[in-house]
Amino acid sequence: MTVLDPRLRNINAAMLSNSTYNRTYNDYSRGMLQNKIDEEFYNATDVFTIQEEQTPGMLDWVNIDVRITHVLSDKNTSDKKNDDWRQLIFKDIAHNYALGVRYFFDNNYWLTVQSDYYHYPTASATIRRCNNQLKWYDSTGILRQEPCIIDDKIQRYRNEYNQYIITYEGYITVLCQLNKFTKDIVINQKFIFNGQAYKVLNIQNYFNKTTFGDDAPLLTLTMNRDMNNTENDDLADNIANNAYRVTPSSTPTIGNYILPDVTSILQGDTQQYSVFHYVNSVPDSTTFTITASGVSSNYYTLTVVDGNHFNVTNLQMSTTKLIVTCTNNTDQSTIQISITLKGLW
């Protein structure tokens, strides 16, 4: 029970508090508040168990109990959709929360977009539902998928008529967590949302959590409408430049294999190949007869090292492909590799 007479505050604090922890009246007061919340938290009808991400970017979830309340009025949401916004009220008033922290519930990712972190007696945050995903292949060829929020409004959308060909413009704002994956997003990078291509025009990664830190929790991307490339974009899975992903090389199991699967050689370069017959993923002693065709021998040099190894040197660019055929000397089966003799680049 809080003592209302200010003259008795210190007496009360000294009598009721843990002397090793509640060293000040403020500590005592916060302890009382936490006790009160602990007593009554689960009486609320809006308490739910949701998942909270522990490490930015890792989607490593831990269950927590929170109150989930409305943020926007049902009747005054303007362009914002009421169900995209919620407030979380944490049971622990010292709960470790911050901008950029992600949650998962109701089959949606949610991103913390507002917080009352500094010197506020209770812990609560405004979260926003992630309504799409940024998908891209990173520099190692791994598919990255990051939940994001595409803002409700599209800006300055129009057809650009003053050109030889009419093109469409329109600007959107995309918000996501800034983490070790999204920090690699660069200007001009293309993304596809539900079949529509957008290109990154501006990156805001500088709203730091602390004045002197390089610790911005959120990434805001401004994107302009771009164009689909039906050859390179994976429009079904919404991944731009799909053709540039790294395709894992096939692991030999059984049969004839030429490795590595390098199908183009720059002018002046030499590529080494091996050809083996595999049984249970292990190469056996079978040798091959190796021949080349398709291009005049003025354009390349084929050097057969032994029955299992050969080198191809590109002497000059060719518009037709070099075909190297390896014939299994045991069963006469063949395997081929088509090699593009490229120019200087």
Added chain:
Amino acid sequence: MQYNIIAHLMQNNEDIWKILRYNDPDCLNKPNLTMNQKASLIYSGQPISTPYRVFMSAIDDSFEEQVSLLRIFPDLIIPRSRSVADITFVIQVFSHVKCQYLSNYTNRTVVLMQNVLQTLNGVDTIPGLGKIVFDRNANSYDRASLSITNNRNFTGYSIVLSTFTT
């Protein structure tokens, strides 16, 4: 045509590639680039074009760095007959104004222009092309002009050379 001209520049000039590769005033004193290093500066259809410095087309990506660029296009083809034509092609060399001053008291874009002319003018060994000239008597369109600008921070030269080919 564009490939063969760029290949000729790769095989017969070093300063152009050092200027394109290095953005500091001392770029000309750096080691020559290997052929692979030169090739790595040439754009060949990658998803993002801004890491590259040599282009055979216009591009629609926005640059963030103070760099130097070279672009090459066929420009004007005037047929003399059904089988022969006068061809002009344009080489654009331009760079950010803050990196144009070189340590040898020259201008980066001027040095680029000089090297392009020095390496290509009078050459008649490029496959698929006749003799390349920078000669107003041969083609009245030949010229170099300080006409490249984005009205903000990039300037450079548009160099028109010509050839006569079948």
